[in-house]
Amino acid sequence: MKFVSIVIGSKSDYEVMKSCSDTFEAFGVNYEMIISSAHRSPERTKEYVLDAEKKGAQVFIAAAGMAAHLAGVLTSKTIKPIIGVPMSASALSGIDALLSTVQMPAGMPVATVAIGKAGAINSAFLAMQILALNNEELSVKLKEDRISKAKKVEMDSLEIETLIQ
CATH class of the missing domain: 1.20.5 (Single alpha-helices involved in coiled-coils or other helix-helix interfaces)
Incomplete structure (x- = not known):
C-alpha cells in the first residue's frame, strides 16, 4: 500500500500536525503518523524510515521545532521526497526550526513549508501533488x-x- 509518512518530533507537535492528517483524510490519501525524535530516539527514527519505505511510504513529512534536525535525519536515510514542517516550539517562534530545516547541505534536499498549521496543511498538499504525478x-x-x-x-x-x- 502506498502512503505518506508523517513523523513528528514530539507529542506536542500532534495538535498542529493533525491538520495535515485531516487534509489527507479529506482527499482519501493513506498516511501514518509516528512520534520519533532525531535527538532522543535516533535509532528508532533510522529504523522507522527503512521500515516505512519497505511498507510503501512514497513521501515523508517531518515536523519538528527548535533544532529541527528530524527532516535532515530522514533525508539521510532515504531518497524519497522529504517535506519539513518547522514547529513553533521555542522563544524564537519557530524561526530557529525554519532555519534548521531549510539550511540543508547541497545534495540533501528537504522541501520546507511555513511554520506551524499553514505549513502542516501545505505539507499535505505538496505531498499530494507529488503523489498525483502518478495518480x-x-x-x-x-x-x-x-x-x-x-x-x-x-x-x-x-x-x-x-x-x-
Whole structure:
C-alpha cells in the first residue's frame, strides 16, 4: 500500500500536525503518523524510515521545532521526497526550526513549508501533488479543489462588491 509518512518530533507537535492528517483524510490519501525524535530516539527514527519505505511510504513529512534536525535525519536515510514542517516550539517562534530545516547541505534536499498549521496543511498538499504525478484520480481531486478555492474568492469578491455599492 502506498502512503505518506508523517513523523513528528514530539507529542506536542500532534495538535498542529493533525491538520495535515485531516487534509489527507479529506482527499482519501493513506498516511501514518509516528512520534520519533532525531535527538532522543535516533535509532528508532533510522529504523522507522527503512521500515516505512519497505511498507510503501512514497513521501515523508517531518515536523519538528527548535533544532529541527528530524527532516535532515530522514533525508539521510532515504531518497524519497522529504517535506519539513518547522514547529513553533521555542522563544524564537519557530524561526530557529525554519532555519534548521531549510539550511540543508547541497545534495540533501528537504522541501520546507511555513511554520506551524499553514505549513502542516501545505505539507499535505505538496505531498499530494507529488503523489498525483502518478495518480490521475488524486490529480483530478486536487484540480477540483483549486477550482473550488477560486470560486470561493470570486464569491467573496461579489459579496464585498455588493456591500460597497
